[in-house]
Amino acid sequence: MDKIEILMALGENNRERSKVDPKKQLGPIYREIRDLKSAILAAEKQLNHMAREYQEKKEELDQLLLDVPKWTADIAKAKERMIRQRGLSLKDMLEIQQEVAKAEENQLLGEAKAIDLQNKLAAYTKEKSIAQARIKELKAQFNQRATIYNQEKAKADLQMASFAAKEEELMEGLDPETAALYQDAIRSNPDNPVVILEKDICGGCRIGLSKHMVKLVNHGDKLICCENCMRILLPSHKGAKE
Ligand SMILES: [Zn+2]
Structure with missing residues (x-):
């Protein structure tokens, strides 16, 4: 091979190498992996936020459930006073009746709120399992793409190494x-x-x-x-x- 032939072979080697450039080849899958990664992070952040909200609502409900028996006892006590203490003044009677009415109102409101909180908690639980399933799916996609990326990258690296070896060999023939x-x-x-x-x-x-x-x-x-x-x-x- 004279130097012109060697240069032509080098030119061809470079043209072929440019076709398997890993940066160009792996760009789309790399971007896909990057997008999946940020989608996973966003979904996990949302899940954490959901868990915090769930915890707050749960504590609120637990407190409410502790209060309900107290109100029930208040009502029973006031009713008992009304039965036992006959001959109360009208003023006292009205006071006790008001106490009972207030305790009953509290109880009703408390029960309604407890139902509302229970519904919300059930909705959160459902949303949580949807979010968890989505994260699982995203992670599976991520792993699948990452495996392909690594395989393609290894293949491209090998090809690049073979082009580099050929270039080195050809260049040995040049002055x-x-x-x-x-x-x-x-x-x-x-x-x-x-x-x-x-x-x-x-x-x-x-x-x-x-x-x-x-x-x-x-x-x-x-x-x-x-x-x-x-x-x-x-x-x-x-x-x-x-
Ligand atoms: Zn030119």
């Missing part, structure tokens, strides 16, 4: 000057550092070249780089043979 030129070209054009002159146009950036430049490239004595894009320009007759 230091040509190798340096190639390094410069690849720095600015990692996907296709070596292009073929198409009549008088650079095959990379498509800029028109001067007659003098075209002559130099086609002569093939010295390697010429496009002054615009820094790619190495190879003569078209060499390319036609390939």
